[in-house]
Amino acid sequence: xxxxxxxxxxxxxxxxxxxxxxxxxxxxxxxxxxxxxxxxxxxxxxxxxxxxxxxxxxxxxxxxxxxxxxxxxxxxxxxxxxxxxxxxxxxxxxxxxxxxxxxxxxxxxxxxxxxxxxxxxxxxxxxxxxxxxxxxxxxxxxxxxxxxxxxxxxxxxxxxxxxxxxxxxxxxxxxxxxxxxxxxxxxxxxxxxxxxxxxxxxxxxxxxxxxxxxxxxxxxxxxxxxxxxxxxxxxxxxxxxxxxxxxxxxxxxxxxxxxxxxxxxxxxxxxxxxxxxxxxxxxxxxxxxxxxxxxxxxxxxxxxxxxxxxxxxxxxxxxxxxxxxxxxxxxxxxxxxxxxxxxxxxxxxxxxxxxxxxxxxxxxxxxxxxxxxxxxxxxxxxxxxxxxxxxxxxxxxxxxxxxxxxxxxxxxxxxxxxxxxxxxxxxxxxxxxxxxxxxxxxxxxxxxxxxxxxxxxxxxxxxxxxxxxxxxxxxxxxxxxxxxxxxxxxxxxxxxxxxxxxxxxxxxxxxxxxxxxxxxxxxxxxxxxxxxxxxxxxxxxxxxxxxxxxxxxxxxxxxxxxxxxxxxxxxxxxx
Amino acid sequence: xxxxxxxxxxxxxxxxxxxxxxxxxxxxxxxxxxxxxxxxxxxxxxxxxxxxxxxxxxxxxxxxxxxxxxxxxxxxxxxxxxxxxxxxxxxxxxxxxxxxxxxxxx
Numbered sequence: 239x240x241x242x243x244x245x246x247x248x249x250x251x252x253x254x255x256x257x258x259x260x261x262x263x264x265x266x267x268x269x270x271x272x273x274x275x276x277x278x279x280x281x282x283x284x285x286x287x288x289x290x291x292x293x294x295x296x297x298x299x300x301x302x303x304x305x306x307x308x309x310x311x312x313x314x315x316x317x318x319x320x321x322x323x324x325x326x327x328x329x330x331x332x333x334x335x336x337x338x339x340x341x342x343x344x345x346x347x348x349x350x351x352x353x354x355x356x357x358x359x360x361x362x363x364x365x366x367x368x369x370x371x372x373x374x375x376x377x378x379x380x381x382x383x384x385x386x387x388x389x390x391x392x393x394x395x396x397x398x399x400x401x402x403x404x405x406x407x408x409x410x411x412x413x414x415x416x417x418x419x420x421x422x423x424x425x426x427x428x429x430x431x432x433x434x435x436x437x438x439x440x441x442x443x444x445x446x447x448x449x450x451x452x453x454x455x456x457x458x459x460x461x462x463x464x465x466x467x468x469x470x471x472x473x474x475x476x477x478x479x480x481x482x483x484x485x486x487x488x489x490x491x492x493x494x495x496x497x498x499x500x501x502x503x504x505x506x507x508x509x510x511x512x513x514x515x516x517x518x519x520x521x522x523x524x525x526x527x528x529x530x531x532x533x534x535x536x537x538x539x540x541x542x543x544x545x546x547x548x549x550x551x552x553x554x555x556x557x558x559x560x561x562x563x564x565x566x567x568x569x570x571x572x573x574x575x576x577x578x579x580x581x582x583x584x585x586x587x588x589x590x591x592x593x594x595x596x597x598x599x600x601x602x603x604x605x606x607x608x609x610x611x612x613x614x615x616x617x618x619x620x621x622x623x624x625x626x627x628x629x630x631x632x633x634x635x636x637x638x639x640x641x642x643x644x645x646x647x648x649x650x651x652x653x654x655x656x657x658x659x660x661x662x663x664x665x666x667x668x669x670x671x672x673x674x675x676x677x678x679x680x681x682x683x684x685x686x687x688x689x690x691x692x693x694x695x696x697x698x699x700x701x702x703x704x705x706x707x708x709x710x711x712x713x714x715x716x717x718x719x720x721x722x723x724x725x726x727x728x729x730x731x732x733x734x735x736x737x738x739x740x741x742x743x744x745x746x747x748x749x750x751x752x753x754x755x756x757x758x759x760x761x762x763x764x765x766x767x768x769x770x771x772x773x774x775x776x777x778x779x780x781x782x783x784x785x786x787x788x789x790x791x792x793x794x795x796x797x798x799x800x801x802x803x804x805x806x807x808x809x810x811x812x813x
Numbered sequence: 814x815x816x817x818x819x820x821x822x823x824x825x826x827x828x829x830x831x832x833x834x835x836x837x838x839x840x841x842x843x844x845x846x847x848x849x850x851x852x853x854x855x856x857x858x859x860x861x862x863x864x865x866x867x868x869x870x871x872x873x874x875x876x877x878x879x880x881x882x883x884x885x886x887x888x889x890x891x892x893x894x895x896x897x898x899x900x901x902x903x904x905x906x907x908x909x910x911x912x913x914x915x916x917x918x919x
Contacts, residue, residue, distance in 0.1 A: 273870075274918070277878040369877055411832075411911060440872045474849025476896060480875065572876010572894040687861040732866030736833050737912040740865020 242268035242385070243653045244646070245405060245420035247392045247447065250279030251368075251638030252618025252645070253426030254375035259646025260424070261382040265653055267646075269384060270407060270418065272391040272742075276372045278442045280428050280619065281638060284368030285485060285563040285571075287353065288639075289632035292360035294336040298343065301352050306360035308332040315633070316809050318357040318517075319626025320769045321785060322460060325807045326605040327624040331633075334640040339364070342639065345374050350562050355631035356488075356517060363632040367562055371635065389737075392446070393745055394670040395423065395454040395614065396662035402454070402613035403659040406670035410742065413735025415674050417667055421653035424645045425451065425601060425609075425616040430753040432746075434594035434702070435694040437479050438467050444746040445753030447620040451601045452752055452792040456609045459622040459787040459802070460599035461753075462761035462771045465629055466592035466703050468521035469496070471578070472539045479593040482570050482578065483542050488515060490559040492552075496525065497541040497587060498533035504540075519628055519770045522592040526703040529591070539589035542582075549583040592703055596634060598625040598770060599760070602789070607645035613652055613659070617645035623787075627769025676728070677744035678735070683727030686743035692720065693750050701758045706775045710762040717755045725751060759799045760788040781811050819845040824855060825902040826867065828913045837910070839902075852892035852903065853881050856914075869914035882906040883914050 244260040246253045249271035260267045271278060291311040295302030311332045316323050343349075348370055354361035379386065389410040396404045396417065404419040430445025431437040448458055469483040487494035496514050498504050508524040509516035516524070525540050534540050544552055556566050556579075568576045578588055600622035607615045618638045625633060677686075700713035725748060730740040766780040767773050786801040821843045829837030842859045850858075853871040860867055870880040874893045881892035884904040892903075892914075908916035 273872055274880070277880045277918070278872045282878055283873050283875060440874065440878070442872055474896070475847070476849055476851035476854055476874075476894065570875075571873075572891055685861075686865075730865060732864060734830075734833070734866040736830060737868040737915055738866050739860055739868060743860075743865065 239417050239419065240268065240387070241419045242266055243421050244268070244424065244649045245270065245418055245422070246424045246426060246646075247405065248279065248426035248428060248618070248620075249273075249275040249386060249388070250372055250428070251281035251375070251635070252642040253424065254372070254379055255639050255642025256424045256426055256617050256646035256649070257384050258375070258378050258382060259643045260650040261384050263647050263650035265650035267384045268387060268418070268420070269379070270387045270390050270392055270405075272389070272410065272446075273442050274388045275379070275386055276376050278440065280431075280439055280443060281635075282368045282372050283438070283440055284371070284635060285481065286368060286635055287355065287363035287365050287632035288339070288635035289358070289362045289630065290335045290339045290364065290636065291332060292362050294339065295352065295362070295364070298340060299349075302362075303360045306362065310359055311362065313809060314357060314359055315630060316626065318628050318630050320628060320779065321626065321781070321806070321809075321811050322463075322768060322787070322804055323626035324623035324805050325809065326805055327603070329807070330605045330644065331624055331636060331640050334643065335636045338636075338639040338643060342374065345378060347371065347374055356515070357630045358632075366635070391742060391745065392450070393674045395450050395611075396666055396670060397454060397611070398660045398662045400612060401656070401659050402611055403662045406667070406674060408674055410737055413738065415671055417662065419661065421656065421658050422613040422615065422649040424649050425614065425620055426618050426642065426645070427620050429597035429619045430750060431594050433693060433697045433750045433754045433757070435698060436470065436591060436593040438470060438481050438593050438595045444749050446746065446749045447616070448600060448756065449749035449752035451609065451616070452756065452790070454611055454614070455792065456611050456614065457602045458600060458756050458790045459602045460627070460760065461622070461756040461790060462764055462788060463598035463622075463627050463769060464594055464757065465518060465596040465598060465770045466522040467595035468518055468525055468592050469542055469590040470593040472537045472589045472591050477573050480570075480573060481593075482573070482575050483588065483590050485560045485564055485570060486555065487542075488518075488521070490555075492544070492555055492559060493547065495543045495546060496521075497543055498528045499535060499541075500533065504528050504533070517628065518595075519772070522703045523772050525590070525592055530704055535589045537589040539591035541587035542590040543587040544582045545585040545587065552579065552583050596629055598622065598627065598629055605644075606648045607641055608648060613656065615645040615649045615652075617641035627771060674745065677730045678733065678738070678741050680727070680729035683729040684724045685731060686728065686740060686747040689720070689724060689728060689747045690743065690750065693747070693754055697754055701754065701761060703772065705761050705771070705773050707762065707765070707773070710758055713758040714755075714762055717751065717758055720751060721755065755797060756790045759797055760790060763788050763799050763801070785811065819847070822846045822897065823900040824859060826859075826913065827904040828867065829910055830912045831910055833912070846897075846899075850897055852883075852885055852895045852897055852901070855897045855901070856892070868912040880918075882918075
């Protein structure tokens with residue numbers, strides 16, 4: 239058994255920053271990750287920007303616009319978040335990010351560019367790379383007495399005397415399960431991207447934290463708010479979900495066209511002013527509408543075309559655009575997109591489709607990153623509230639550093655103030671161990687692969703970009719059936735204990751099922767369209783009825799879905 | 814290859830589990846061929862169709878994290894961005910083997 243003061247679940251952006259803050263506050267810290275540090279999670283894959291109000295940039299770098307302010311940044315986030323943001327969280331976000339940026343620059347973060355991305359009233363988007371960011375955070379971790387435990391999957395939170403008391407964990411290398419006792423816990427496990435077969439997210443993100451929080455009785459809010467990135471690769475399959483076309487077009491301004499099979503620029507029906515440079519939510523909705531109504535291409539997407547541009551203009555883009563991610567040889571990260579670009583230059587279109595990109599909903603927290611379970615804090619994409627119904631470009635990196643820091647400091651203060659909890663009750667330890675071991679113990683039933691395929695089919699067909707009450711009801715019914723009848727039959731055919739991928743897939747499939755259930759239930763409840771949540775049967779935003787959070791809790795093995803107030807401390811709709 | 818089914822390819826994997834006392838040995842799997850599939854996509858299929866215990870690492874699928882580095886037909890490459898075009902042999906990358914294609918990495 240391992241014992242620590244602060245346990246951080248997740249080693250990348252939010253988790254790493256939380257660990258640093260907790261250690262700086264004097265706590266003994268252990269970070270646990272099911273992958274390896276700097277080689278897993280979504281932060282690493284960010285081809286992305288980091289937001290701060292432009293006046294701060296002017297002060298720190300001599301670039302940017304001194305007319306910007308934290309108030310203006312706050313307003314943009316709430317307006318673009320369709321007023322669903324938790325405003326105390328937004329206040330913490332815009333208020334903290336200047337110090338966090340100053341600190342990152344002091345630690346040596348490289349800035350590649352400064353831009354003004356859609357939804358921002360001022361140039362606030364500092365271009366950095368996820369790779370640079372995680373390497374920097376790892377270096378800071380190594381400078382501190384922080385214990386990092388890799389290849390270890392946390393399967394359940396443990397509770398004693400009404401507060402978190404640690405977690406159950408599986409050491410993937412040895413195949414042994416063990417209890418980690420802790421005085422406080424920071425959940426920083428990221429999103430549940432792999433619920434969707436088309437995703438920009440890495441393999442590790444399977445909603446583990448959301449599912450664990452649910453089982454611990456902690457509420458999740460606004461789970462229906464999944465952001466899709468509109469223009470990602472369909473073929474070749476090995477690049478499926480890659481955001482290369484997004485990097486060319488929306489992100490870097492190359493004037494691409496989206497066409498349906500009749501050659502119509504269908505975005506005219508959704509956003510005639512901005513067309514293909516509309517927001518991510520509207521562009522994804524526009525694309526899926528064409529696909530659903532039979533106007534897509536044979537590969538299941540819509541056409542992405544540069545045929546109206548001279549081929550040498552396209553070729554020249556690689557020299558100036560997309561830095562540091564797109565190289566002069568048209569490689570982006572490890573993929574070569576030379577063939578794709580040659581087709582585009584020759585006047586062909588490629589097919590693209592939206593891919594699950596970001597979870598705006600998640601574990602409900604207050605501005606100290608505290609959840610409803612005493613001692614449990616959460617930070618980053620696993621949380622809900624700060625982005626409301628739509629996340630602005632650059633606010634994911636800003637979120638992980640601001641929330642991570644707050645969660646780390648608060649978890650250390652909690653541990654100091656409250657001291658060690660009693661050991662988790664034996665019965666709950668046994669139950670957690672039993673849940674973890676069950677797929678390995680069963681000799682027959684349903685495989686993780688079968689369950690995962692069905693979950694991904696349900697997610698794509700019934701809980702995707704375009705939603706209806708009818709399809710959502712079907713999804714909810716089938717998912718409940720799967721939870722009742724199939725989850726208890728989930729088994730690993732492979733019986734090795736050591737590094738058994740199939741066993742891990744079983745545990746991940748359970749997390750995906752629980753998380754998808756919360757998305758489907760919340761999406762069915764919200765009878766309106768707002769930001770990333772689009773109901774074809776309720777296409778309008780309804781502020782009279784639905785300016786509220788959806789809240790999911792698990793009670794006695796039943797999911798309870800209700801609404802709750804949005805905290806609006808500063809800006810009201812129309813004000 | 815059957816008259817109706819998709820073309821099958823052979824994937825040879827050098828498997829071993831030093832701590833579990835299993836010496837390295839080659840195992841061969843047959844999987845359906847599909848153009849544009851990566852080595853990690855193929856390994857996923859082996860897990861699904863033949864043996865879920867075959868160990869390898871993958872995370873980002875974009876050639877950034879380098880978790881999936883291994884020797885593919887003798888060359889040290891990233892498996893997530895390497896396409897399988899026919900029969901292929903896979904060995905662990907340079908380093909101490911933990912299990913099968915999973916190695917110790919800094």
